[in-house]
Amino acid sequence: MPHEAILISACLLGEPCRYDGKAQPCEGAKVLASQYELVPVCPEQLGGLPTPRTPSEIQRDGRVVDCMGHDQTEAFLDGARAALAIAQERGCERAVLKSRSPSCGVHEVYDGSFKGVVVPGRGVAADMLAKAGLDIVDELDIQRK
Numbered sequence: 001m002p003h004e005a006i007l008i009s010a011c012l013l014g015e016p017c018r019y020d021g022k023a024q025p026c027e028g029a030k031v032l033a034s035q036y037e038l039v040p041v042c043p044e045q046l047g048g049l050p051t052p053r054t055p056s057e058i059q060r061d062g063r064v065v066d067c068m069g070h071d072q073t074e075a076f077l078d079g080a081r082a083a084l085a086i087a088q089e090r091g092c093e094r095a096v097l098k099s100r101s102p103s104c105g106v107h108e109v110y111d112g113s114f115k116g117v118v119v120p121g122r123g124v125a126a127d128m129l130a131k132a133g134l135d136i137v138d139e140l141d142i143q144r145k
Contacts, residue, residue, distance in 0.1 A: 003037040007087045007095035007129070009104050010040035012139050017042040021052035024098060028142035032096065039090045043103040043125035046086075047079025056102050059112040064102050064124060067114050076103060080125035084132055092134065097126050099138035106138040 011018045012026040013033075032038060045051060054066040056076070064076045080103065087095065097104035105123035110116065122130065130136050 003035065004094075005037040005039050005090045005092045006032065007083065007090070007092040007097075007134070008032070008038045008040055009096065009098040009101070009139075010042040010045075011098055012096065013038065013040050015040060015042065017045050017051050018098075019044070019051075019053050019055050024139075026139040026143070028139060029096065032142065037090075039086060039092055041083045041086055043079035043083045043123075044076070045079070046082035047075035047077070049075050049079070055114065057110045057112045057114060058102050058121065058123070065112070076124040079103060080128040083125045084128050087129060087134060088132075094135045095126075095129050095137075096142055097123070097129075097136055097138050099140050101126075104138070106136050106141070 011024045012029045014023045014025040016023045056064050056066045056072050063073045101123050103123045103125040106126050108118045109121045111119045
């Protein structure tokens with residue numbers, strides 16, 4: 001019997017695709033891999049951003065800007081659309097995403113000041129996936145279970 005497909009942030013599976021060129025492997029992802037078909041995505045790479053890349057944060061006005069002041073909103077939207085298309089193609093109804101990411105943050109994101117301040121909110125891809133009906137959680141949620 002085929003396993004249910006779950007979309008997952010590629011960095012949680014050990015893919016070095018984070019802004020700093022590193023991965024963020026998650027033990028909970030290994031457990032999920034034994035029970036589900038995991039479909040890895042990095043919305044930022046899908047949006048055409050390089051790895052490594054300058055850190056970006058969501059501003060109060062909703063734009064995504066990198067720490068050099070460059071507006072990266074379109075790349076983040078393009079990546080979110082691509083991640084959603086992959087989720088839909090693969091029949092994913094759920095996603096496990098990287099916490100606090102400007103793309104994948106599920107419960108909170110950095111506030112746009114580049115000072116490490118976290119505020120409630122969702123990343124661009126997380127928001128698009130949730131609005132499309134996917135059940136989204138982050139790696140902290142699965143580690144708690």
